[in-house]
Amino acid sequence: MKEHEFRSCGEIILKMNCVIPGVNIKVFGRAVHSLSRIGEELYVEPLEHGLALRTVNSSRSAYACFLFAPSFFQHYDDGSGQTINGSGKEEEEGEEESIRCKIAMKSCLTVFKSVYTLEKTVERCKIKLDMNESRLIFQLHCRHGIVKTHNLAFIECETLQAVFSKDMCPNSLRASARLLCDAVQNFQNNQEEVTLIVKPDKILLKNYVEDEPDPTKVVHTELRLEPEEFDNIQVGVDSEVTFCLKEMRAILAFAEATNLPISLKFETAGRPIVFSIDSDSAFEANFVLATLADTMTQQRVSSQAESKTSQKRKYTSNSRPSVKASNKSQNSRKESDSMHVGRANKTEEQSARINEHEESRRKPNNKSPDEQGRSNRLNAALSELMNDDMDDVMLDQETREEISKQPIPPASGATSVSGRDNETDRITTGSPVPSTSRENVSPLIPLQSSKPQIFNITTEDIEMKENEEEEEEELVPGTPPSKRFRSMFFGSQASTITQSSQKALTKELSVLAEDTDDEG
Amino acid sequence: MALSTQQSNDDDQYVLLAKLDNVRHVSTILKAIHFKEIATLFASPMGLKVTVEDAKCVQANAFIQESIFHHYIIKEEQVNFKINLTVLLECLTIFGSSAVPGVSTSLKMCYAGYGCPLLLILEEDGVLTDCSIKTLEPDEVLDFNFLSTNVINKIIMKSECLKEAFSELDMTSDVLQILLSPDPPYFRLSTFGNSGSTHSDFPKDSDMVESFQCTQTQTNRYKISLLKPSVKALTLSARVSIRIDNRGFLSLQYMIKNEDGQVCFVEYYCSPDEDVDEAEH
Structure with missing residues (x-):
């Protein structure tokens, strides 16, 4: 003082x-x-x-x-x-x-x-x-x-933090900047999105033309990249991910100038793709791009995934209706975003995120027993999601003490827990060393968005958070910003909630699980 | 050069006649002051002086001394007229403005007197271009009454380091503040723009500074929009002399060397910004 x-x-x-x-x-x-x-x-x-x-x-x-x-x-x-x-x-x-x-x-x-x-x-x-x-x-x-x-x-x-994981992504490519730059050069400058297709035997990069009024009238560019040219390839799930070329170019411009290799980690359509550049211990760069949730791709991928990969990775599938619904609710989320200040956002986003999941789960439920099985996996995914956040606590919060004083926000109530997964994840993320804790993030990649926040927490803020929480759930908040990109939620709030959710998890695992089931 | 003898007999009728092997010696200097369309040209036995003014606050003068021309005849003490500088430059660079090794455009410039057009004959590789540019009634130009005896602070420095500072000027700032002082920070350029303020400090012992004669601390602001055009001269120049007199008037003199190593000068005068509120920083 x-x-x-x-x-x-x-x-x-x-x-x-x-x-x-x-x-x-x-x-x-x-x-x-x-x-x-x-x-x-x-x-x-x-x-x-x-x-x-x-x-x-x-x-x-x-x-x-x-x-x-x-x-x-x-x-x-x-x-x-x-x-x-x-x-x-x-x-x-x-x-x-x-x-x-x-x-x-x-x-x-x-x-x-x-x-x-x-x-x-x-x-x-x-x-x-x-x-x-x-x-x-x-x-x-x-x-x-x-x-x-x-x-x-x-x-x-407040801190701007995307909650993403890259280390448990089933698919991983590592290539020199040169290779990717040369590949990307082939696309026209006004090309908005490109699709990356990985299969065990081939890697393709093509321009995304399906949003064109008449796809037959535009130039189709498809490049087959030789796997030998990559430094490292790991394909766990066949997938097609479509993302914006503009941002990719931004990444490549940096990587090319610094002459560093780029790692791409991704899952399936609709899940973010992470580009990372790492220079020994001097600096690291992570770029997280939303990928397009494409019905066709999604279905194909999910069916493939079901047959090929471990259960854990299959939660991604999205049916068309759920995407729509989440788009709609996106608007409502935005409105409420602008309404409030304070530390509320993250919580809200969190619940938004969860609701989205609920939704994608609910709809399939009405359709087939197979989908129902998926909903269970979704539960597991959701719990992973909560764990994701914990990493950010470690990463970015210097205000842990302060935060832990706060009441547990209801957000954690939405967590559906499958205890086993949590247990393991929690242990890994409990590491206080930030850089390593990030490595252990689970494969779910919710990105949390929020507006820059006022720094100080007041009790008012906390109350507000709780209120909004409830509102938000009624609104069935959902997803993403531009186009049909599935949501990426960026949280400035990461720390607050994650901290509390961590607490919640440790204390009230079983109860929370029941809550979510009711909702579903 | 390749101009016929018959023409040279006619040359007697001109009050001003100038010939030049490489038109770029003139065009580059004129470009350095080309921030307004209309210029006033003064010809005297010393050479040409071309003046451009803006907002009654800034004046740029380009001096092309008689020795730059390989042939220069003037029959009167002084000849002056206004001319459209944009058009004049377009004519002078009609064969292209970039330097091509081994090829140069020669110029013959004639002016028959009051009311007559300025005649240009350009020749490159046997190709002739005749230009006739209307001249305008000369106006009086500003007299800044900038006397070297009233100069309080003066710096001569290499242009190189100023070029960067000037080209990076934050144009969201209304003013450029110039501080000259015998004490640190010696010479400071500041802008105050939308995103915050920017200062560039040049120490007096920098190897970029060739002469530092500052007697008292002076902080003056100048409209950045008026000073920005001087970047053109700055980029061409090798050295610059910055002087500020007791009224806060600014004189920037640029020494420009042409390809043949001849030296020309371009000079900018600028009046200080009136509403100098107690300068901070």
């Missing part, structure tokens, strides 16, 4: 202080450029284990995150008060958290406008947060002693 007061009346309060060495400035600049091709706002979050830059596109069907590890920097201080003046450390920790903020992508882009000159002239780049002036400061120290200081206005916000 004392420490805090002293600093606020005297010196400028600076949170976070990072110095990027000249050799890495190009990578950082490229990352910003790549992010700028996806979203219009840049979320900057200094974390203990690195500086996170994230963005989400306007339709929330694509999410990108760069995490620059402390080793990427010449000097790294996340501003949580743990590295500055050791004496004041303990006092600070309780009340101050690291700041999350967002800035306009455009303004950040002006800092890193020309990657070429950056590389040539910048010797180091300092990044600081000035809390007095509410400015995010980029200071470029260039050759000849020239210093360029950019004071960018920022808005404090």
